[in-house]
Amino acid sequence: MVCEDIRLSGGAAEHACLHGQGAFAAALQAATSSAPLAWVRGAACPDAAAVARAVTQAAQRLQSARRVLVTGLGDATLEAIGVACDIAEALGAAVDAGSHEMAQTTGPGIARSGEVTAAWEEVRDRADLVLFWFHDPARSHPRFLERFVVPGPLAASASPTPARPLQRRTLSVGEAPVLPVGPHHQHLPLAPGHCLELTRALHASLAGCSPPAEAASSLTLARTLLQEAIGAAGCVAVVTQTEHASGLEAWSVAELVRRINRTKSAFTIPLENGLNRGGSPGANAAGAAAVCTWRYGAAGAVARADRLGGAFLPAEADACRLILRGEVDAVLAVGQLLPSVEAALASRDTPLTLVRVDDCLAQPAPVAADIHLACASLLCDGPGTLLRADGREVCLGPPVAISTAPPMVAVLTALLATLVAQRRTAAEGDAA
């Protein structure tokens, strides 16, 4: 999510890229549609009373479950994430937002905890060398390039205290050039499989060591060019993709940037997949990670939602494992789920209640929900707050259009209120 500067007027989204234009057009269309607001086992709820009954049923099913998982969250505002977490706490549920922040601290990723990053505007104002490291933002984030990278030689820096006028050079490493090759952009064609090898070889060169013996000689030219470019630069930005946030490739890139950082400014810019979501955890993945962390001490894989500190169990309490092992018998899916989680839901062999609270614009999910509560698209959900992937707060403006569907925060609040009321009634019944 990049485009916090979009203005909506007369049904058009100023400043939006093609992906954004399409998404807003669809959101506006959906806002006025008369699609049902809830489904129970595939049957649409025809009126408000039926929707209310669906909420009640959802609360009952979640309440009666042995163990619940709350997952998704990346498509919700910070406000909605807070309510989803309240629901998780009320149910003693496991929570897994599935963000790349969680992936960073799992398995081999533990070795690379932390990285050197910066706000995106810092690319525009400081970086005189931008390396697109096996990632092409032209496909996922065209406006990232437009706003923060291009044009190459900057006419003026936005910073009032530039060290010197920036003559930016860009260099893409990967299958296809990110920008047209010319005086300011160079492309090094390499298959993604070379990422780890090249990163390690370059790291070794910058450290004054010989490249690893197994490094392919075909990488020598790329390594030499990169070393020269880095040597000539004052500040290096390395643009990567968060989809590959864990594992040796990510670890080696983080270490490479730390190495460059010893002698000059350097930082990584991790990007999500944008609106072409793919395996990305959603527009507000950073917000989901932030809220879960300050509430439970971890960005995900929290075994039990506990504000005093949930147990972070990456090998046990991530969404996929909980579903596949049959450790949960109910799932509250808030927004779209990661493909891996959908796959786990599809392949589970134990019965499970699935409650979805999702954007009415969303494509039908591969696994049908027992109860599906529709809400307004995030694109016309305002007001609310998101975190851009670099941590900057983005406040959504007023709703784009008066949607027939309620905002996600309202749906979740109704679900929470129903849960609390049902629990109170049950307690009173027990007491009586």
Add this chain to the structure above:
Amino acid sequence: MTPELSSPTTQRWVLRGGRLHDPAHCRDGVVADLWIEEGRIVAPPPHAQGSGWKQIDASGLVVMPGGVDLHSHIAGPKVNAGRRIAPQLARHRPAAVPTIHATGALYAGLGYTTVFDAAIATGAAGLAHRELAELPILDKGIFLLAADDAAMLAALASDEAATVQRLVRQALEAGRGWAVKVANPGGALFWKHGRRGDHHDLDAPLPGLPLTGRLVLTRLARAVEALGLPHPLHVHTANLGLPGNWRTLLETMRSFDGIRAHLAHVQFHSYTGGNLDADTFGSGVEPLAEWFNAHPELSLDVGQILFGDTVAMTGDSAAAEHLAQATGVPWMSHDQHLAGGCGVLPIAYREKSLIHAWQWAIGLEWFLRAADPWRVALSTDHPNGAHFLAYPLLMRLLGDESFRREAFARLHPAVRKRSPLAGLTREYSLQELCIITRAAPARLAGLPHKGHLGAGADADIVLYRPSADLQQMFAMPAAVYKRGVLVAENGHVRAHPTGATLAAVAAG
């Protein structure tokens, strides 16, 4: 006798017969009653014997105002990064960097009722407040890292006092801040321009600006004073953690020359030595304390380290990088646009480590050499030096010389041989401990309703069972009241009221 400490059921109650420690009113263990009405301490009603007032028996107990932590790190993006960076430390109970809810509960259980996060970047203030809104029980405020802001640096460079004041005011208003903090003056600019090492000198020109670290400090401190903000400029000076940095701290203190300033975590800025020579690394506290004692415009918190595993987090990215290189651990850093940034990494303080042992001894030496406790705030710079839950241990080290000597005897032999701490026999009295944990921090923060037990004060009150073991006594108060409500009892949280956010400038 076990006194009745149940929560008052009415809004009017009286605490009977406790031994009051209220340094602001020169009450040092005086047995007296405290009258509380609607969350405030009030004067005893005329001719009242307590009719209509709930009675709470505090006889035999020590009564103090609620603790005030003037320098801690509890919220915001860098604290969240600290929670994530070392999963093994998150599994500790308590976690090295607790969740926001646990932070409030643990502080309250310890007898603290007000806390300040001492370093929030202006651009991160909104998110920090969103998180702090979930902090239970405590009143809270943030110190804004306004001195790294690009517009502020430009105004400081051109010495436009009115513009600097306007920008400070705007930053505090927009970020709902309580005070202004400088973390390594100009250091973020050096860092962002790849000028490693240049930030070590207070008089090195900042990249692209006719400005130095020293000018940042003095001009900003004047602006803070001119605006009449409740807390003076909160200063983390250059060269944190480096050998020989005592000179930088001395120069920093000299720069203020009559202007009020608060020096943060001075322990990390008081080292002799240089050129990585372990034999010359040591304590520079004596000359620093001499200057400090002679200059009443200055106050400080120590940033004591205590041995164990923790997480270091700072707005001084250069210092974090240096520490990461020295210790070889993974670290994270994030630069904010047109502002500073932060650095975060795990760290383990070891008793047998020469450097860590020096740090421990230097911190205690500061406490013992600072003559006026009213200008000292107890802190560990949580979590940088240690968890705030280690405060009772620190209080025992200060108040019990024989205990301190035993701990000293376990240190690295070179420190035992050379540290001046060996010759310091001062013991903090209960009254002095009360000063450095609540009365002084409240006064230094500019909180007239906190840190004392006089009429008009917030009824933030802590009852302790007296004990010769100060650590035991301070670790588990018998009862903690926040604005008159019982919030913790024998380590158990009893209520989760929402505390106030302290903002120096009213919005709008």
